[in-house]
Amino acid sequence: xxxxxxxxxxxxASSGVDRAMRADxxxxxxxxxxxxxxxxxxxxxxxxxxxxxxxxxALVAGDRGSNRQGxxxxxxxxxxxxxxxxLHDDVIDHAEQRRGKKTANSIWGISPVILxxxxxxxxxxSLACAVGGGEAMALVGRATEAMVEAxxxxxxxxxxxxxxxxxxYKIVAGKTGALIAAACEAGVYIAAGSQEQRAAIKLYGxxxxxxxxxxxxxxxxxxxxxxxxxxxxxxxxxxxxxxxxIHALRSAGxxxxxxxxxxxxxxxxxxxxRFPEVKTLIDKYDGFGSARRxxxxxxxxGLTGLHCFGEGRELxxxxxxxxxxxxxxx
Amino acid sequence: xxxxxxxxxxxxASSGVDRAMRADxxxxxxxxxxxxxxxxxxxxxxxxxxxxxxxxxALVAGDRGSNRQGxxxxxxxxxxxxxxxxLHDDVIDHAEQRRGKKTANSIWGISPVILxxxxxxxxxxSLACAVGGGEAMALVGRATEAMVEAxxxxxxxxxxxxxxxxxxYKIVAGKTGALIAAACEAGVYIAAGSQEQRAAIKLYGxxxxxxxxxxxxxxxxxxxxxxxxxxxxxxxxxxxxxxxxIHALRSAGxxxxxxxxxxxxxxxxxxxxRFPEVKTLIDKYDGFGSARRxxxxxxxxGLTGLHCFGEGRELxxxxxxxxxxxxxxx
Numbered sequence: 180x181x182x183x184x185x186x187x188x189x190x191x192a193s194s195g196v197d198r199a200m201r202a203d204x205x206x207x208x209x210x211x212x213x214x215x216x217x218x219x220x221x222x223x224x225x226x227x228x229x230x231x232x233x234x235x236x237a238l239v240a241g242d243r244g245s246n247r248q249g250x251x252x253x254x255x256x257x258x259x260x261x262x263x264x265x266l267h268d269d270v271i272d273h274a275e276q277r278r279g280k281k282t283a284n285s286i287w288g289i290s291p292v293i294l295x296x297x298x299x300x301x302x303x304x305s306l307a308c309a310v311g312g313g314e315a316m317a318l319v320g321r322a323t324e325a326m327v328e329a330x331x332x333x334x335x336x337x338x339x340x341x342x343x344x345x346x347x348y349k350i351v352a353g354k355t356g357a358l359i360a361a362a363c364e365a366g367v368y369i370a371a372g373s374q375e376q377r378a379a380i381k382l383y384g385x386x387x388x389x390x391x392x393x394x395x396x397x398x399x400x401x402x403x404x405x406x407x408x409x410x411x412x413x414x415x416x417x418x419x420x421x422x423x424x425i426h427a428l429r430s431a432g433x434x435x436x437x438x439x440x441x442x443x444x445x446x447x448x449x450x451x452x453r454f455p456e457v458k459t460l461i462d463k464y465d466g467f468g469s470a471r472r473x474x475x476x477x478x479x480x481g482l483t484g485l486h487c488f489g490e491g492r493e494l495x496x497x498x499x500x501x502x503x504x505x506x507x508x509x
Numbered sequence: 510x511x512x513x514x515x516x517x518x519x520x521x522a523s524s525g526v527d528r529a530m531r532a533d534x535x536x537x538x539x540x541x542x543x544x545x546x547x548x549x550x551x552x553x554x555x556x557x558x559x560x561x562x563x564x565x566x567a568l569v570a571g572d573r574g575s576n577r578q579g580x581x582x583x584x585x586x587x588x589x590x591x592x593x594x595x596l597h598d599d600v601i602d603h604a605e606q607r608r609g610k611k612t613a614n615s616i617w618g619i620s621p622v623i624l625x626x627x628x629x630x631x632x633x634x635s636l637a638c639a640v641g642g643g644e645a646m647a648l649v650g651r652a653t654e655a656m657v658e659a660x661x662x663x664x665x666x667x668x669x670x671x672x673x674x675x676x677x678y679k680i681v682a683g684k685t686g687a688l689i690a691a692a693c694e695a696g697v698y699i700a701a702g703s704q705e706q707r708a709a710i711k712l713y714g715x716x717x718x719x720x721x722x723x724x725x726x727x728x729x730x731x732x733x734x735x736x737x738x739x740x741x742x743x744x745x746x747x748x749x750x751x752x753x754x755i756h757a758l759r760s761a762g763x764x765x766x767x768x769x770x771x772x773x774x775x776x777x778x779x780x781x782x783r784f785p786e787v788k789t790l791i792d793k794y795d796g797f798g799s800a801r802r803x804x805x806x807x808x809x810x811g812l813t814g815l816h817c818f819g820e821g822r823e824l825x826x827x828x829x830x831x832x833x834x835x836x837x838x839x
Contacts, residue, residue: 209661267627271620290601291661293623297597298657300630305650308638316646320635327628331539331621 182506185499192233193226196258199251203302211287215295218283220262227500228261228362229254235366235380238493246369249310253369256310256319257362259303264326264358266296271330272417279408307365315365322361329353337418340443342428347420352385355392360384379484383497386481390474391504396421397467398508400458406509412454416447422473423466424457430464475505512836515829522563523556526588529581533632541617545625548613550592557830558591558692559584565696565710568823576699579640583699586640586649587692589633594656594688596626601660602747609738637695645695652691659683667748670773672758677750682715685722690714709814713827716811720804721834726751727797728838730788736839742784746777752803754787757796765790805835 200220207213232254268274269282270289276282284292300323307319333350335341363384367377398407399414400423414421428439439460442453461467478501488494530550537543562584598604599612600619606612614622630653637649663680665671693714697707728737729744730753744751758769769790772783791797808831818824 208658209665211665212658212661263627267623271623289619290664293597293601294657294660297593297626297630298654300627301634301650301653301657304631304634304638305646305654308634308646308650309643313639313642316635316638320631320638323631324628324635327624327631328538328542330624331542334620335539335541 181499182503185496185503188496189225189227189230192230195251196226196229196233196255197221200255200258203252203255203306207298211291212295212298215266215283215287215291216299218286219266219292219295219299220258222262222265222280223278224258224261226258228257228359231359231362231384231500232257232366232369234493234496235363235372236370237366238380238488238491238497239367239370239372239376241491250366250369252306253310253315253365254362256303256307256315257358257365259299259306260319260323260358263296263299263303266292266299270296276409311365311369314368318361318365318368322357325353325357329357333419336420340418340420342420342425344422344425344429347422347425348389351389351392356385356388359388359391363387373487375484375487379487382484383481383501386477387501387504390478390481390501393422393470393474393477394504394507397423397470400461401467403508408509412451415442415454415457416450418443418450422470423461425466426469427461427464427466430466431460435460435463471505478502478505511829512833515826515833518826519555519557519560522560525581526556526559526563526585527551530585530588533582533585533636537628541621542625542628545596545613545617545621546629548616549596549622549625549629550588552592552595552610553608554588554591556588558587558689561689561692561714561830562587562696562699564823564826565693566700567696568710568818568821568827569697569700569702569706571821580696580699582636583640583645583695584692586633586637586645587688587695589629589636590649590653590688593626593629593633596622596629600626606739641695641699644698648691648695648698652687655683655687659687663749666750670748670750672750672755674752674755674759677752677755678719681719681722686715686718689718689721693717703817705814705817709817712814713811713831716807717831717834720808720811720831723752723800723804723807724834724837727753727800730791731797733838738839742781745772745784745787746780748773748780752800753791753796755796756799757791757794760794760796761790765793801835808832808835 204213204216204220207216233250236250265277266283269277270284270292273284274282275285283295304316304319308316311318329350329352332346332353336346336350360381361384363380364377367380372380396414399421400411402409402411404410415424424439428436431439439457442450442457445453482498482501485494485497534543534546534550537546563580566580595607596613599607600614600622603614604612605615613625634646634649638646641648659680659682662676662683666676666680690711691714693710694707697710702710726744729751730741732739732741734740743749745754754769758766761769769787772780772787775783812828812831815824815827
């Protein structure tokens with residue numbers, strides 16, 4: 180399945196997810212709360228996480244599943260958690276823009292946005308427990324807690340200027356891998372997949388998430404703002420140690436290393452000014468190429484266990500998604 | 510059971526709750542996250558909510574309950590939710606002090622505190638689902654969502670200068686009553702109480718919560734800062750319409766009404782300056798007395814259904830707590 184087919188599949192399937200979320204949120208009483216929730220959720224996202232839940236459930240049970248509404252409710256849990264984390268992240272980062280649009284906090288201030296995030300967290304977890312019981316809830320809870328722990332680790336890493344690749348992977352696994360893996364595993368779980376299938380899909384989801392984030396980190400240096408909808412250089416300015424830079428620091432000659440370390444120790448304004456210089460140095464030491472290769476290896480590892488599912492359209496979609504994650508430019 | 514006996518009972522029982530929370534949070538990896546969580550949780554609170562869960566479970570099952578650890582885990586859910594809401598509220602209100610101590614956000618800034626609140630929400634809900642299944646989780650989810658909705662309603666009420674008593678009760682029911690009622694009902698539920706018992710304890714919890722908040726609102730005018738640990742007049746300055754003021758507005762003669770409305774329309778600084786004037790006017794129209802009587806009636810209503818539980822020590826504690834809530838001065 181090529182990228183174009185895949186994207187058109189996702190576009191069509193996402194309307195079911197959107198309908199389910201609208202129905203679920205119809206009971207919200209406060210009009211302002213509803214407005215903030217809708218703004219945070221219906222933001223043009225691709226609904227990758229809930230769709231993974233749906234695909235992974237179909238991977239096990241095909242279209243035979245008798246529990247369609249339950250599976251859909253479990254799927255939207257992962258979009259709610261994703262949206263909640265974006266809402267709170269933007270408050271935390273004082274972000275004004277996300278993907279070319281004003282952030283909710285820049286429109287309404289922090290109070291309604293923190294509360295809307297709390298509401299989504301609660302709603303997500305209520306749904307997970309109601310539909311999937313204790314096991315689905317445990318998946319969701321662990322992913323949420325991993326996301327929080329990863330934020331703390333990321334802040335400490337930036338403060339300590341910790342360049343270790345191990346640390347980077349730990350952060351990315353928590354921030355991105357955990358939720359994507361949980362979305363996949365929840366789908367297999369709700370469709371009564373085997374333990375082997377759960378382990379296989381978890382590995383796929385974790386590695387897909389890592390690869391997704393590595394490519395995101397590459398795009399933060401090399402992306403075309405017109406395509407990605409965001410400016411380059413944010414990670415450097417915020418002191419985030421991402422894989423291309425970590426690779427360059429490891430390989431750089433002493434003179435270049437000194438330059439990189441000087442920029443990393445500088446204030447945000449200087450970091451921004453010297454972004455092109457850093458980008459050139461990363462490129463000189465093949466930081467982007469080697470990061471991209473690592474992403475490719477991760478995805479390949481993630482695919483290894485999937486033979487325990489029968490060949491079919493869903494498996495093609497998962498493979499197509501893995502290829503898309505590596506090749507995307509936005 | 511008089512107030513002194515009651516408080517000494519609560520002091521002793523709270524150490525079990527504290528131990529359970531410490532054990533549960535031992536797996537937190539980030540030291541800063543752990544620090545913020547502990548600061549937010551171990552803040553000298555009386556642990557009323559988790560103790561209500563424990564007492565209500567014992568009310569049904571006595572000490573015979575075989576699921577002691579489960580009941581304790583369910584109890585701490587309600588302290589986590591309470592602590593999470595205080596952490597996020599202080600961020601939202603830019604509060605510098607709580608009960609004479611620095612707030613977490615004034616020590617660490619908003620990022621770690623928002624994240625710590627999210628962590629506690631997630632942990633609370635994971636525990637609720639694991640221990641109490643879908644029904645306990647539904648109690649917890651509804652209470653959390655009610656708290657959020659009430660915050661939105663409160664903000665709108667302040668903005669619209671809505672003086673209605675109905676609105677006031679709706680806000681208080683969401684902000685305070687819902688969680689206390691859920692803590693009570695969860696205890697009866699986990700001990701396999703009947704539907705009649707669940708309804709009776711829910712009514713008790715809701716009304717206890719309302720009365721608790723009404724007395725809190727009275728203390729915000731009449732309290733002794735040395736006893737309560739907080740300054741008077743905050744509600745007026747923040748534009749919060751509380752019961753004593755609502756009662757006074759309803760009864761005031763046209764001249765006094767004009768004065769009250771003038772102050773309510775003024776800025777925060779003027780509100781603060783004219784606090785003594787407002788307090789005198791509320792008193793003139795028996796706003797404090799009538800609010801206190803309403804709190805008394807609510808508590809009496811809350812006690813009416815409790816005859817479906819056998820007479821015993823737990824019932825005495827619930828009655829004692831109801832009396833304490835009315836008579837407390839801090």
